[in-house]
Amino acid sequence: MWTQRLMWIAWPAFLVAGAIEMLVFAMVDPQDLHWFGQPVGMSRTGVYTLAFFVFWAFTMASSALTTLLSLSPFELNRCPVVDEERPEDCRKKPSCT
Numbered sequence: 001m002w003t004q005r006l007m008w009i010a011w012p013a014f015l016v017a018g019a020i021e022m023l024v025f026a027m028v029d030p031q032d033l034h035w036f037g038q039p040v041g042m043s044r045t046g047v048y049t050l051a052f053f054v055f056w057a058f059t060m061a062s063s064a065l066t067t068l069l070s071l072s073p074f075e076l077n078r079c080p081v082v083d084e085e086r087p088e089d090c091r092k093k094p095s096c097t
Helices: 002-027 044-070 073-077
Strands: none
Touching: 002 044
């Protein structure tokens, strides 16, 4: 189940990061970028690559937050320990059943 959720997060984020990359660099030349007043000391390909991974990380964070917020209270609060190994006080809580 976690593998499926990871793909729900990573794949759409990958596609959106690619679209953002195309939109941003259709308007911005990587050779014209400056960082703290200094020209960026990377090649165009390096800037494209770094920007893609930054965009991907941000869109993955957004997708992960959406996935987290879509979980039901039962999924979030259930006790991960099997019934026989649960502590006595955990057995009394309704979220551990």
